Amino acid sequence: DTAVSQTPKYLVTQMGNDKSIKCEQNLGHDTMYWYKQDSKKFLKIMFSYNNKELIINETVPNRFSPKSPDKAHLNLHINSLELGDSAVYFCASSQAGQGGIYGYTFGSGTRLTVV
Amino acid sequence: DQQVKQNSPSLSVQEGRISILNCDYTNSMFDYFLWYKKYPAEGPTFLISISSIKDKNEDGRFTVFLNKSAKHLSLHIVPSQPGDSAVYFCAASEGGATNKLIFGTGTLLAVQP
Numbered sequence: 001d002t003a004v005s006q007t008p009k010y011l012v013t014q015m016g017n018d019k020s021i022k023c024e025q026n027l028g029h030d031t032m033y034w035y036k037q038d039s040k041k042f043l044k045i046m047f048s049y050n051n052k053e054l055i056i057n058e059t060v061p062n063r064f065s066p067k068s069p070d071k072a073h074l075n076l077h078i079n080s081l082e083l084g085d086s087a088v089y090f091c092a093s094s095q096a097g098q099g100g101i102y103g104y105t106f107g108s109g110t111r112l113t114v115v
Numbered sequence: 116d117q118q119v120k121q122n123s124p125s126l127s128v129q130e131g132r133i134s135i136l137n138c139d140y141t142n143s144m145f146d147y148f149l150w151y152k153k154y155p156a157e158g159p160t161f162l163i164s165i166s167s168i169k170d171k172n173e174d175g176r177f178t179v180f181l182n183k184s185a186k187h188l189s190l191h192i193v194p195s196q197p198g199d200s201a202v203y204f205c206a207a208s209e210g211g212a213t214n215k216l217i218f219g220t221g222t223l224l225a226v227q228p
Contacts, residue, residue: 043204043218056213090158099214100147103161
């Protein structure tokens with residue numbers, strides 16, 4: 001019974017295409033996140049939503065647009081994909097105010113390859 | 116500007132011995148520090164955390180030590196087991212409403228049987 005699930009697990013696409021990654025959590029958490037792990041293995045936060053409200057928006061190109069239809073789902077849409085977008089994207093969730101104590105629960109990642 | 120740094124990209128330890136993973140940080144506003152473990156093709160999994168008001172937290176074979184004056188924390192694994200072989204990430208949070216976790220670059224631990 002997966003706690004944080006992401007789809008797809010692998011995504012290969014051509015430059016210029018638009019793609020979406022979906023994330024769902026069944027933990028009852030109210031805060032969800034998107035992280036990007038680049039080729040140097042550096043995990044960097046992109047966005048965070050709390051109860052469908054955007055609370056963290058790091059310096060990310062506006063080709064990236066998160067959408068949270070409800071507190072259990074956080075999707076990531078990427079327009080006009082570029083080679084540099086190739087990375088592993090991780091979704092995570094936590095209960096508000098408890099991420100520091102109990103950490104986030106991460107999904108297994110989506111490996112995006114732009115060719 | 117990396118606020119959380121793990122200067123050792125890799126570490127190799129014999130089974131049964133102690134593994135010590137180190138992490139340094141620059142932001143004195145961090146109030147929680149965490150360690151995550153990551154296997155290939157999986158997401159990071161939470162291991163242990165420590166509040167900035169403490170200097171030690173223990174959970175089974177895992178102990179985290181915090182030295183605030185040196186802005187340094189370490190994770191001790193005793194005894195090390197082959198199943199502990201993974202990438203270990205240090206992370207820190209300022210707490211508050213966003214609870215944003217800032218991660219280090221990871222240390223690959225290899226426990227040799």
